[in-house]
Amino acid sequence: MKVLVPVKRVIDYNVKVRVKADGSGVDLANVKMSMNPFDEIAVEAAIRLREAGTATEVVVVSIGVKQAQETLRTALAMGADRAILVEAASDVHQDIEPLAVAKILKGVVEAEQPGLVICGKQAIDNDMNATGQMLSALLGWSQATFASDLAIEGDAAIVTREVDGGMQTIRVTMPTIVTVDLRMNEPRYASLPNIMKAKKKPLEEKSAADFGVDVTPRLTVVKTSEPAGRKAGVKVGSVDELIVKLKDEAGVI
Amino acid sequence: MAVLLIAEVTGGTLGADSTAKALSAARALGDVTVLVAGTGVDGAAAEAASFEGVAKVLAADDAAYGNGLAEPLADLILSLAPSYSHILAPATSAAKNVMPRVAALLDVMVISEITAVVDADTFERPIYAGNAVQTVKSADATKVATVRTATFEATGKGGSAPVETIAATGDKGLSSWVEDKVAASDRPELTSARIVVSGGRGIGSEENFAMIEQLADKLGAAVGASRAAVDSGYAPNDWQVGQTGKVVAPQLYIAVGISGAIQHLAGMKDSKVIVAINKDEEAPIFQVADYGLVGDLFTLVPELTGKL
Numbered sequence: 228m229k230v231l232v233p234v235k236r237v238i239d240y241n242v243k244v245r246v247k248a249d250g251s252g253v254d255l256a257n258v259k260m261s262m263n264p265f266d267e268i269a270v271e272a273a274i275r276l277r278e279a280g281t282a283t284e285v286v287v288v289s290i291g292v293k294q295a296q297e298t299l300r301t302a303l304a305m306g307a308d309r310a311i312l313v314e315a316a317s318d319v320h321q322d323i324e325p326l327a328v329a330k331i332l333k334g335v336v337e338a339e340q341p342g343l344v345i346c347g348k349q350a351i352d353n354d355m356n357a358t359g360q361m362l363s364a365l366l367g368w369s370q371a372t373f374a375s376d377l378a379i380e381g382d383a384a385i386v387t388r389e390v391d392g393g394m395q396t397i398r399v400t401m402p403t404i405v406t407v408d409l410r411m412n413e414p415r416y417a418s419l420p421n422i423m424k425a426k427k428k429p430l431e432e433k434s435a436a437d438f439g440v441d442v443t444p445r446l447t448v449v450k451t452s453e454p455a456g457r458k459a460g461v462k463v464g465s466v467d468e469l470i471v472k473l474k475d476e477a478g479v480i
Numbered sequence: 481m482a483v484l485l486i487a488e489v490t491g492g493t494l495g496a497d498s499t500a501k502a503l504s505a506a507r508a509l510g511d512v513t514v515l516v517a518g519t520g521v522d523g524a525a526a527e528a529a530s531f532e533g534v535a536k537v538l539a540a541d542d543a544a545y546g547n548g549l550a551e552p553l554a555d556l557i558l559s560l561a562p563s564y565s566h567i568l569a570p571a572t573s574a575a576k577n578v579m580p581r582v583a584a585l586l587d588v589m590v591i592s593e594i595t596a597v598v599d600a601d602t603f604e605r606p607i608y609a610g611n612a613v614q615t616v617k618s619a620d621a622t623k624v625a626t627v628r629t630a631t632f633e634a635t636g637k638g639g640s641a642p643v644e645t646i647a648a649t650g651d652k653g654l655s656s657w658v659e660d661k662v663a664a665s666d667r668p669e670l671t672s673a674r675i676v677v678s679g680g681r682g683i684g685s686e687e688n689f690a691m692i693e694q695l696a697d698k699l700g701a702a703v704g705a706s707r708a709a710v711d712s713g714y715a716p717n718d719w720q721v722g723q724t725g726k727v728v729a730p731q732l733y734i735a736v737g738i739s740g741a742i743q744h745l746a747g748m749k750d751s752k753v754i755v756a757i758n759k760d761e762e763a764p765i766f767q768v769a770d771y772g773l774v775g776d777l778f779t780l781v782p783e784l785t786g787k788l
Contacts, residue, residue: 244609372550389717390574398658454612480788
């Protein structure tokens with residue numbers, strides 16, 4: 228079984244996000260970019276399936292700017308077998324919406340015929356939490372979102388999901404789309420020899436037009452602003468003082 | 481304009497708080513029809529009909545909707561979609577599962593976790609873990625959105641809308657439910673609790689977390705945790721407050737042994753009053769706290785529990 232893993236190039240998890248003064252967006256020029264952390268978990272899950280003999284090949288795909296090649300090389304260094312770059316934007320500030328991404332991925336799925344697609348549950352830039360579900364809808368496949376555990380049993384996958392109030396286990400027919408949550412696994416670091424090897428692994432380049440997909444956004448960004456700040460309050464000297472403040476000043480207990 | 485609001489229903493019971501908050505967002509957009517889908521939903525439909533400003537309740541009672549599986553519920557919503565300009569749902573894990581699927585089937589973009597309704601086409605939503613707020617205008621024929629409930633007031637009771645039973649649209653059998661593991665608890669639900677007490681890495685162990693639970697029980701509060709505490713195994717996953725966990729906005733939020741990583745702040749910074757207890761006076765949590773108490777939490781927390 229072939230496993231397809233879409234990965235997104237996003238601002239690095241540890242970088243402080245700065246809103247541009249003109250309100251046009253978040254400043255991504257000369258900022259460290261990395262693989263979306265949820266996608267790293269998805270890549271790791273796919274590699275583990277191959278290592279266990281359940282999957283035969285792990286193909287990673289990224290949709291966005293040309294620089295997403297670096298993200299794909301990271302996935303290859305982790306252990307993915309082959310990569311596909313779908314160039315859909317020339318400016319790093321242009322985010323391709325989940326609907327357009329899902330349409331392109333549908334084309335990739337039709338060409339590659341994977342038995343399983345594993346995605347991160349959301350990208351940490353636009354926080355949409357939508358691509359996996361949308362791809363599943365467009366393909367008419369089953370979906371298992373927010374997964375913390377995944378087991379393949381013949382023509383079905385048994386997936387444990389993180390839901391409000393606890394965990395839910397469902398059985399989905401294959402082929403299927405699984406979106407992974409934080410606790411699925413801990414992604415490995417790519418070793419130096421594997422980073423060198425990854426440079427020789429195949430990376431195919433395509434464009435959004437190859438899949439006949441119009442990536443014009445449906446949502447126009449009117450403005451991007453700083454969130455309303457909170458002012459730091461006061462330090463209290465003792466538990467007694469805290470209780471007095473909460474009772475008399477704030478009136479919350 | 482007509483709005484279809486997908487109510488939160490769990491085990492036949494209405495998620496009244498989240499539904500009432502999302503209703504406030506929906507009422508700003510037009511006449512609201514509430515869809516109550518699940519098994520044994522008569523009571524839930526009647527409760528939904530009692531909220532102010534609801535024009536009609538549609539009740540779909542079928543085993544296919546009993547466990548929140550996305551595929552059959554998306555098909556049901558899709559069958560109703562042509563009558564509505566907007567389809568909204570509170571941003572629960574169930575809605576986040578199904579709404580993007582609905583949007584894709586309608587060939588529209590989903591607008592996730594809106595925090596404000598600007599006009600019929602324009603919404604605010606947080607991006608980058610709440611580090612920026614984006615105002616987006618949708619060009620789509622149908623607006624499909626989830627509502628971040630923490631930023632909306634709950635709509636009150638006092639209405640008496642008619643309840644109409646609608647037929648199920650079938651189940652293609654793509655997925656099936658196996659089991660739920662839901663922790664039974666007498667405590668209030670985390671996202672709707674008036675007071676939340678949360679513990680972080682500073683708590684140090686699963687056993688020590690009992691101290692947080694005792695303080696919470698004294699206050700009638702829900703218990704939360706930072707991602708660091710959950711990842712360390714001190715607290716279960718569904719207690720996690722933060723960008724990738726639950727977003728809460730209680731009257732009082734007490735953060736104990738939590739340093740205040742941006743991801744955590746994104747999940748609680750809309751709380752009315754924030755108290756931080758931490759031994760590190762430089763911890764970022766103090767920059768958002770109304771009241772900060774610097775010191776050893778192992779002394780301060782039992783003292784606080786004892787004196788309340």
